[in-house]
Structures are given as C-alpha cells and as structure tokens.
Amino acid sequence: MIQCKWCHAQNQPGTTNCQTCGAPLDEADKVSDSGWREAPRLRDMVEFKFSGSTCQVEGELVPVAEISLHPQDGVYFEHHVLLWKDESVPLSSLNTGGGLKRTIGGMPHIVTVANGPGRIAFSRDAPGELVVLPLHPGMELDVREHAFLVASHSVQYSFIRIKGLVNLLHGGNGMYMDRFVTAGYPGMLLLHGNGNVLERTLRPGEKILVEPGGFLYKDSSVQMQAAQMPLKTGHLRHGMYLAEMTGPGRVGIQSMYVHHHAD
Amino acid sequence: MNTYICRYCRQPSDPSAPTCPLCGAPVDIRSSVSDSGWVEQPPVKDMARLQFGQSHCQIAGTTVPVAEFNLAPNDWIYFSHHVLLWTEPNTSLTNMPMRGVWNRKLAGLPLVMVEARGPGHVALSENHAGEVVALPMQHGQQMWVREHRFLTATGNIRYDWHPSGVWYTTGSGDDQETHYPMGQFGDVFGAHEGPGVLLLHSPGNTFIRDLQPGQSLLIQPSSLLYRDVSVRMALHLEYPRNMGFAFWSNRWSYRSIWARLTGPGRVAVQSIFSPPEDTEIITNHSYATTHHW
Numbered sequence: 001m002i003q004c005k006w007c008h009a010q011n012q013p014g015t016t017n018c019q020t021c022g023a024p025l026d027e028a029d030k031v032s033d034s035g036w037r038e039a040p041r042l043r044d045m046v047e048f049k050f051s052g053s054t055c056q057v058e059g060e061l062v063p064v065a066e067i068s069l070h071p072q073d074g075v076y077f078e079h080h081v082l083l084w085k086d087e088s089v090p091l092s093s094l095n096t097g098g099g100l101k102r103t104i105g106g107m108p109h110i111v112t113v114a115n116g117p118g119r120i121a122f123s124r125d126a127p128g129e130l131v132v133l134p135l136h137p138g139m140e141l142d143v144r145e146h147a148f149l150v151a152s153h154s155v156q157y158s159f160i161r162i163k164g165l166v167n168l169l170h171g172g173n174g175m176y177m178d179r180f181v182t183a184g185y186p187g188m189l190l191l192h193g194n195g196n197v198l199e200r201t202l203r204p205g206e207k208i209l210v211e212p213g214g215f216l217y218k219d220s221s222v223q224m225q226a227a228q229m230p231l232k233t234g235h236l237r238h239g240m241y242l243a244e245m246t247g248p249g250r251v252g253i254q255s256m257y258v259h260h261h262a263d
Numbered sequence: 264m265n266t267y268i269c270r271y272c273r274q275p276s277d278p279s280a281p282t283c284p285l286c287g288a289p290v291d292i293r294s295s296v297s298d299s300g301w302v303e304q305p306p307v308k309d310m311a312r313l314q315f316g317q318s319h320c321q322i323a324g325t326t327v328p329v330a331e332f333n334l335a336p337n338d339w340i341y342f343s344h345h346v347l348l349w350t351e352p353n354t355s356l357t358n359m360p361m362r363g364v365w366n367r368k369l370a371g372l373p374l375v376m377v378e379a380r381g382p383g384h385v386a387l388s389e390n391h392a393g394e395v396v397a398l399p400m401q402h403g404q405q406m407w408v409r410e411h412r413f414l415t416a417t418g419n420i421r422y423d424w425h426p427s428g429v430w431y432t433t434g435s436g437d438d439q440e441t442h443y444p445m446g447q448f449g450d451v452f453g454a455h456e457g458p459g460v461l462l463l464h465s466p467g468n469t470f471i472r473d474l475q476p477g478q479s480l481l482i483q484p485s486s487l488l489y490r491d492v493s494v495r496m497a498l499h500l501e502y503p504r505n506m507g508f509a510f511w512s513n514r515w516s517y518r519s520i521w522a523r524l525t526g527p528g529r530v531a532v533q534s535i536f537s538p539p540e541d542t543e544i545i546t547n548h549s550y551a552t553t554h555h556w
Contacts (some may be wrong), residue, residue: 030310032323032331034351034384038309061326061392127326127392195327195388210349214388231358233344233375240344244352255348255388256327 005029006040007134021132022048022057032198039131039197039252048132050152050188053116055132063130064123065150065190069116074153079112081122081149081192089118094157111157122150124192131191131216131252135182140220143178147191147216147254155180155187179220191217195256202247209242213257219249270294271304271471273529274399285399285460287311287322297470304469304531306394313397315417315460318381320397328395329388330414330462334381341422342415344377346387346464354383378418387415389464393535396469398461398489400454408463408489410446412533417459424448429484429498429522431548439546444484444498444520444539451492463488467534474526484522486536491528498551499523518545523552 001010002025009020016026023040030038042057049055052070057063064083067075076094085091093110114120133141135155142160151157159176180189193216202208202222209227218224227244245251267278272286282289287307295303307322317335322328329348332340341359350356359376379385398406400420416422427449432441452461465488474480474494481499490496499521520539524530 030323032310032321033312033319033333034331034386036323036329036331036386038323129326195392196324196329198323198329207352208349209352211347214348229356231344231356231375231377242347242350253349255324255329256390256392 007132009134017043017046017048019048020050020134022046022055023132034200036198036200036253039129039193039199042130042132050134050186051154053152055188055190057130058121059123061127062123062125063128063192064121065130066119066121067150068119069114071117074113074115075120075150076111076113076153076157077122077150078146078148079110081124082112083121083123085114085120086118089114089116089120113153122190124149126192126194126256128192128194128254128256129197131193131197133189133191133217135180135187135189137182137184137186139182141180141189141217142220142222142224143180143189143191143217144215145176145178147193148178148180149190149192151180151190152188154185155182155189191252193252193254195254197252197254199250199252201250202245204248206247208245208251210245210251210253211257212241212243214253214255215243215245215251216254217250217252218245219251222247222249222251270302272397272399274401282308282311284312284314286397287313287395301470301472301532304394304396304465304471307397313460315399320460320462322395323386324388326392327388327390329386330395331384331386332379332415333384334379336382339378339380339418340385340415341376341378341418342387343413344375346389346414347377348386348388350379350385351383354385355380356385376422387462389414389466391464391466391535393464393466393533394469396463396465396488396531398463399458400452400461401458402454402456405451405453405492406461406489407492407494408450408452408461409485409487410448410450412463412465412488413450413452414462414464416452416461419454419456420459420461421453421455423451423453425451427496429496429549431498431520431545431551433543433545435546442539445487445496445522465531465533469531469533471529471531473529474524476527477525478527479523479525481521481523482530482532483536483538484520485538486532486534487522487524488531488533490524490530493526494528494530495525497523497525498548500545500548500551500553502553502555504556 004018006023007021053073054068223246229240231240269276269283271288313320318338501519
C-alpha cells in the first residue's frame with residue numbers, strides 16, 4: 001500500500017493520485033528549508049472520493065471542484081461559489097445562527113446545501129489552489145472567513161468569534177473564523193487558497209508570526225493572537241501587528257492576500 | 264574555472280547546477296525567443312535557492328511565489344512592510360528611515376521600509392499572480408525599476424527614487440490633472456557597496472530584450488518592469504486616422520499613449536499592465552514624439 005503524505009490515506013500500489021485527496025503520489029514533497037510544505041498541486045482532471053461521491057478537479061489557474069453526488073450524500077457551501085449544477089440537484093438553505101452579528105461581520109448567515117444525486121461545481125474568483133482536507137473523526141479545523149469552498153454534510157459547521165479587542169482591531173483576520181468539526185464520521189473539506197498554499201506543523205510551544213491576510217487555516221489546537229511588532233507603518237505611524245501562531249498543530253497560509261496594514 | 268554566463272542575469276554562474284545560484288533561472292533549458300526578439304524569462308524553479316553572502320533565498324510556489332530567506336547573522340534585507348508574509352520570532356525587524364515621505368505619500372509609494380536582519384528566517388510575497396525576478400548586481404551596477412515592482416534587496420544595494428520624467432496633463436483650470444503612465448517616480452537601485460541581489464515581483468510573464476545604441480521600441484508604459492539606466496524613455500503619442508466616426512468629435516482625444524525606449528541597454532516587460540484609461544485631450548506633456556496617421 002502507498003500512504004499519501006498529505007492526508008495519510010492508504011492507496012493501492014500503482015496508484016498515481018491519492019483516492020482520498022487527489023494529491024499526486026509519484027512526486028516528491030516540496031518542502032522549504034524552514035519546513036513549509038507546499039500543498040499538493042492537484043493534476044488537472046484528477047478525481048478522488050468521499051463517502052459515496054466523487055470530486056473531480058478541473059483547471060489549474062482557478063480550479064473548479066466538480067462533484068458527482070451520491071443519492072445519500074450532500075454538500076454545503078456559500079452560495080456565491082456555485083459555478084453550475086444539474087437542474088435536478090435540489091438546493092436548501094441552512095441557517096448558521098449568529099444573525100445580525102454575522103451580517104455585521106460581513107459573513108453569510110446561511111449556507112446552501114445541495115443533495116444528490118447529480119452534479120454540481122464550485123470555484124472562487126482568484127488564481128489559486130484547491131486545498132483538499134479530508135477530516136478524520138474528532139478533528140477541528142479553523143478557517144479564515146471566505147476561504148471555505150465546500151464541505152460534505154458529515155462535517156459540522158460553526159464559527160467562532162475572534163476574541164480580544166486587540167485581535168479584533170489589529171489582528172486583520174476579521175471578526176469570525178469558520179470552524180469545521182467532525183464527530184463520529186469522516187468528512188471532506190475543500191478550501192480555496194489565493195496564490196500558493198503552504199502548510200507547516202508547529203511543535204508544542206513553537207511560534208511563528210504570520211501576516212494575518214496570509215493566514216488560511218489551522219488546527220484548533222493552534223493558538224492565534226495579535227502580536228505587535230517593533231515597527232511603525234504609514235504616515236500616521238500605525239503600529240504593525242502580525243498573527244502569532246503557537247503550536248501544536250498545522251498552520252496553512254496563502255501567498256496572495258490583501259494585507260491589512262495601512263500605507 | 265567557471266566560464267558559464269547565465270543568459271538571464273548575465274553573471275558568471277555554475278553550469279553544473281540545475282538552476283543559476285544567483286538568479287534561479289533554469290540552466291538546462293533552451294532559450295525561448297519570439298520572432299521579434301523578446302526573450303521569455305523562465306520562471307524560477309519551485310524550491311530553487313539563490314545564494315548571496317552567507318545567506319540564501321528559496322523560491323516556493325509558482326502562481327504567487329514566496330521568497331523565503333534564511334539570513335546569516337551579518338546579512339540583512341529590506342522591503343516594504345506590505346510584502347511580509349511570515350517571520351520567525353527571532354528575526355530582527357526594524358524600520359528603515361526614508362527621505363521624502365510627503366512626496367512618497369503623494370505618489371502612492373510605500374512610506375515605510377523594513378529591515379530584516381539575521382540570523383533567522385523571513386518570507387515575502389506580493390499580491391499578484393506572476394513571477395519573482397532576481398537581478399544579481401555587480402559592484403557599481405545600477406538598475407531602474409518601475410514603482411511597486413520592488414520586492415526586496417540585500418542590504419548592500421542602495422535604494423533611491425527619482426521622478427520618472429514621463430507625464431502629461433488633461434483638462435484645464437481646476438480640472439487639470441497630471442498623469443504619470445509609468446508612475447510619478449521610478450526606483451533606482453545601485454550596488455555601491457559590493458555585489459548584491461535585487462528581487463522584483465513581475466505580474467504575469469516576463470520578457471527581456473537588449474536594445475542596440477539608438478534602437479527604440481514602443482511599449483505600454485505600465486508594462487515596463489526594469490531597464491538599464493543607459494536606456495532612455497519618453498512619451499510617444501500616436502493619433503489614428505479618423506475614419507469619420509462622428510462620436511470621436513475631436514480627433515485629439517482619440518489616441519494611444521506609448522513609452523518609447525531607446526537603447527543601448529536591457530529592458531524587461533511584464534505581460535500584465537494597466538493601459539491609460541482616459542480619453543481627454545492632452546493639454547501638456549513631457550518630451551514626446553508624435554505620429555498622426
């Protein structure tokens with residue numbers, strides 16, 4: 001058996017792409033000297049499976065995730081990432097809660113649910129990469145707002161408000177993070193990262209300072225707080241803050257972002 | 264004895280390495296040259312390393328590449344704060360003093376530069392799909408770079424900025440507006456304290472060309488990425504023949520604005536650019552050649 005180095009799933013010998021996340025199995029990992037690993041670049045038209053459904057990734061500049069839903073399966077997403085769908089695929093809405101607070105935070109307060117059978121496709125609107133994150137039971141992952149593309153219905157969706165006035169005012173991560181949790185069943189989560197996506201696993205207590213706009217996802221075990229740098233920016237000499245990540249756990253970043261500091 | 268000259272950075276290089284250790288360009292590929300003479304700059308290979316001083320820079324990614332620096336204790340780089348992607352807590356970050364803050368503010372240029380000193384890691388990336396272009400510079404060499412294209416430079420590269428000298432005005436009275444199709448200022452980098460490396464971010468793809476003395480060509484002004492300081496640049500205004508379209512009531516407002524580059528020297532263009540938008544009549548301009556069809 002071949003173990004996928006990205007999602008750790010087992011694959012039959014001779015398989016060139018992981019059947020669980022689509023990562024190429026016949027290419028060496030690309031890891032920088034400091035330990036950042038590039039998210040696997042999915043081959044055009046690669047397929048992988050979750051539950052009884054199949055996802056095919058099309059394109060490389062702004063990839064499209066095309067999902068063939070099994071009759072018993074469903075996925076949910078923010079409605080503006082929907083690219084096309086079979087006419088017969090039913091859509092319903094799911095209230096996320098949070099109402100007015102979510103509206104103030106610029107976040108949707110409903111997500112859309114699509115149920116099988118049928119085909120449906122998603123993409124975001126910037127050059128970047130699809131990040132496929134199969135979630136084992138009992139996992140919790142925090143994702144920056146508006147980076148989530150689609151998730152399987154076995155993944156519980158919630159959101160957490162970023163705490164602390166300094167984090168809210170200077171953190172640059174917005175007011176909320178999406179939190180995805182798997183309870184008793186595995187699930188599938190797809191993100192869209194702008195530019196290139198890199199991941200690093202922090203040891204317990206290990207810290208890294210990340211531009212908040214570059215933050216994409218993290219294990220919920222990773223602590224995140226705003227850290228003021230000894231720098232002044234802009235003509236008003238604003239302080240500069242970075243997101244201090246403290247392990248243990250994975251941190252994912254994207255290389256293209258709108259930085260949050262004033263010029 | 265090393266006799267290989269990298270065809271992209273023009274520096275003595277190591278022919279046995281898969282990529283040029285100074286600029287990251289692949290060594291083992293054929294030059295890709297268009298019929299008109301533009302040489303396509305090959306993207307830096309994913310995870311290629313560039314060596315400078317006791318430090319090195321590794322380029323990660325191909326869509327929006329990240330320049331990850333491993334800085335030795337006595338080495339340092341500087342950059343605009345908005346390109347900082349991540350840093351290790353032990354890497355020293357300090358403000359770099361800048362002259363002419365008010366003029367830079369008016370021109371929309373970054374007001375603050377940050378110095379990062381080793382030992383430690385720090386990583387930078389820009390906000391456009393494109394390529395990182397590394398320009399190793401020998402002692403005494405200078406390079407003109409279009410504003411906002413600078414990613415970072417090693418500490419021994421001196422940074423200065425000068426008016427681009429290419430402008431035109433539209434409107435009159437209170438409505439008069441001055442336009443700078445190549446930016447109000449251009450960045451000039453010089454290796455006055457020994458060799459160093461300059462890194463640019465080029466949106467889209469990058470093409471380079473060597474102009475002979477007196478040879479000139481016309482390009483979209485905002486597509487210029489860098490040029491040798493020996494290359495002169497000026498406006499060229501081109502007015503197509505009016506074929507009788509009534510809504511172009513004034514033939515003077517229907518025109519193309521070009522940058523004329525005149526050799527000798529090397530020029531580089533990027534394939535993503537913003538053409539001048541307005542079609543108002545030009546009331547005044549810097550030195551320009553003009554052609555009416």
